[in-house]
Amino acid sequence: MNQPIKPGKLINDHYLVKLILGQGRFNRTYLVEDTHRFNEPCVVKEFAPQIEDSIIREKTAEIFHRQAEILYNLYHPQLANFREIFRASQENPDSIFLVQDYVEGQTYQDLLNLRRSRGKFFTEAEIRALLKQLLPILQYLHEQGIIHRDICPKNIIQREFDSLPVLIDFSSVKLLESTSPQEPSTKTINDQPKTSWILSQLGKMTYGSKGQESLEWVSIDGDLYGLGVTAVVLLTGKEISLLTDTQQTLTEILHEHSISPELTKILLKMLAKPTEPHFSSAQEILDDLSRDDFTDSANIGRKNRKNTREIPVNPSKSTSVNSIAQNPDMAVVSPPSQKVFWGCLGKLSLFLLLVGTSGLMGWFAGKTWLVKMLQPTAINSTNSDILTSNNGSTGTTPPTEEGNKTKELVTRRRELGIDRLFFDQLVDQLLAIQETNPENKTDSKEKAREKAAHDLLDKLDRLSPDALGELGRYGIEQRSEWARRVNQLHLSSRALSNLVNIRFLKDFPELENQNFMDQPLGQVWYAIAFDTVKSLEAKQNYELLTKDATQTTQQVMGKLESGEGKAYSISLPASKPMEIKLQASPDALLTIYSPTGQEILLDNSRTHQWSGILPESGYYEILVTSKAKEAFDYQLTLSVW
Known part of the structure; x- marks a missing residue:
């Protein structure tokens, strides 16, 4: 019988x-960990x-290879990308x-299980967002002629x-x-053609739709059905056995x-039988969701207009202010016009009056603007682009010392090219971080925010314009690209994260051991990484050491x-x-990684010496970083016999 590979063993x-x-x-x-890519985690599936x-x-085995070929030709940021397929003799x-x-x-x-344990499920807003994020993936797959066939909560991360x-x-x-692939096969298992039986066992559909029982003959309906069931399960927490009933029960x-x-x-249209009206593509569902969002907005507008009641200027006896107050659902009746002709003529006169007034005002505004444009430009004492307070209020800034400071903030932020809302x-x-420090509570909110x-601007000013230009837009794609680039060094x-962390935590020490990558300040970390990769490639903070056969000891010196x-x-x-010996400040940290990263000889250690037998062949990484408050000189001595 096929035996599993035990943890700790290498595949190939x-x-x-x-x-x-x-x-x-x-x-x-x-x-597994890819030892050829600095121990990056990945998933290996063994046939x-x-x-x-x-x-x-x-x-x-043929089907397994076919799946690999399909995955090889796919690329989408919300799919687990294919790396390779190979044969090897292991267990x-x-x-x-x-x-x-x-x-x-x-x-x-x-x-879902976590929420169930708390008596909660996914909200409608969450499911709408999930559908809008998943449907483009299905649309991409279907355009490539590919059916997933097992859309369910356990297959979405x-x-x-x-x-x-x-x-x-x-x-x-x-x-x-394009045609039904019925195979003329006399060999059967449980009265099924052998190929169909293999498919049913190789990958069983968790939420198979009615009418999709033929595993060899598939369409996109099964994926849309599976996504519909997934949405209902997440919304209601009901087991699938309770959802495969009539549309009335689902409703x-x-x-x-x-x-x-x-x-x-x-959802009911996604779960409809093939013989009933149903969606023919993922894009159709997206279009319906978008129209639904628009309808919701329009309905909100209508409700607001409906709830805004006007009191007539000349209320009749039957429609008094008191009667409206006593009966808020009473329709408001406008006073009847005395004569239709005069009513129409009055409307026409009002229209002409408005047109004339608008033209006069436009002429006056244009003339005023032209005069101002021809005069020397002066700095306006008010600026709508001031730093927004915590409660979102803004106001004009009088020409005082405080106003000048606010203008200085605006000017500095603009010079750095940082979006105001993101800033x-x-x-x-x-401010949220600083509130935990009692020393900061002596200032008023305005002064604390200004400080x-x-x-923050002082810290951001040390970043390059290119790094600052991407603030708010960094993501995993850039991080993967940076990893590839430093791998070439x-x-x-x-090691890259180590260098970035030492600089980031100098500016934001409160965030040490905190999860901040998905927060606004996480974007600053990315910007520092952007500059760090550039400086590594420029050999400003990186050096490739070489050793000849006769050399046993070499020294490098520097200043941090x-x-x-x-x-x-x-x-x-x-x-x-x-x-390896490091002579430096006590606040210098020494890190030594083996070529595969499996052996961490030292990691951000204040121990400045290591000796032993080298465990692997390849490129060793040595990092010297500073947590000192002042600059210091260092000397690194490396001896290999």
């Missing part, structure tokens, strides 16, 4: 197994059929392995770093076919959970300011004795 001398994630009848999934029939094994001879990116986060099934849903588990994936369930008629109508969010987060804004993404760091890399063979 490349992927270090950390955890067995799951086991099916044909596949086994592992969480491991727990069945002896050679024909079935051969057929399932089992000639095994097949498929490697994909690892998506860190929780499945929607886990999130809420990605940790940006909270976007990511579609996973393509074990049931199938290509759209009642949704009504019990106060789901709006508009969303109910969309306000940064200041809000800083925080000036301090024989540095890992871990507070919050700075320098990285070194050097290629060394395994099994050699090595000693």
Whole structure:
């Protein structure tokens, strides 16, 4: 029988197994670290059929390869990307392995279970947002001629770093076919053609739609149906067995959970039988959701207009102010016009009067503007672009010392090219952090905000214009690109984070050991990373050390300011004795990573010496970073015998 690979073992001398994630009848999934890419986590799926029939094994191997080929041709930011497929002899001879990116986060099934334990479910607003984020993925897949076939909460992960849903588990994936692919096969299992039986076992649909029982003949209806059921399950917490009933039952369930008629109508159409009116594409559902949003806005407007009641100028006896007050639902009746002719003539006269007045006002405003444009420009004493207070209020700034300070803030922010609303969010987060410090509570809110804004601008001023220009737009794509670029310098993404953290935490020490990446100040971290990668590539804070056969000891010297760091890399063979000594300030930190990162010899350590036998061959990373308040000189001595 096919045996699992134990954690701690290497697959193909490349992927270090950390955890067995799951086991099916044909596949086994592992969480691994890519030792060729600085221990980046990824997922390896092993083709491991727990069945002896050679024909079935051969057929399932073909399907496994076909799934890999499909994944290879896909690229979407909300899919786990394909890395490679290979054969290797591990615990089992000639095994097949498929490697994909690892998506860190929780499945929607886990999130639902957590909410169930608290007596809560997903809100309608959350499900609308989820549908709008998932439907473009399905539209992309369907345009590529690909059906996922297993849309359900356990196959959707809420990605940790940006909270976007990511579609996973393509074990049931199938290509759209233009003709019914009935195979003339005399061999059957349980009265099914062998190919159909294999597909049903290889990837069972969690939410298979009625009319989709034929596993060889599929359409996009199954994906839309699965997404519809997923939405209802997340909204209601009901098990799927309770949802595969009539449309009337579904309507009642949704009504019990106060789901709006508009969303109910969309979900019922997603869950309709193939013989009933149903959506033909993911885009159709998106269009309906957009129209629904527009209708909701219009209805809100109508409700507001309906609730705004006017008192007639000349109320009749039957429509008095008192009667309206006593009966707020009474319709307001306008006073009848005395004569239709004079009513029309009056409207025409009013229209002409308005046109004439508008023209006169336009002429006067244009003339005034032209006169001002021809006069020397003066700085206006008021500025609408002042720093917004915590309660959102703004006002004119009188020409006082405080007003000049506000203008200075505006000018500095504009010179740095930072969006005002985003800057306000940064200041809000800083103030929230500072409220925990009793020393800061002596200032008034206005002074505390002004001080925080000036301090923030001082810190941002040290960043490059290019780095500042992307504030508010950084994401995982840039981080992945930076990792690729530093890898070319024989540095890992871990080393890059180390250098960025030392600088970031110098400016924001309160955020040490805090999760801030999805907050506004996380964008500042990204901006620092942007500049750090540039300086590494320019060799400003990086040096590649070399060693010839006769050289046993070499020294490097440098100087670090507070919050700075320098990285070194050097290629060394395994099994050699090595000693590293750092002479520097006690607040200098020393880090030493092995080539694969499996061995962390020192990590941000105030221990300034390490000696031992080199565990691996390849490029070792050595980082010297500063937590000192003042600049210091250092000397790094490296000896290899």
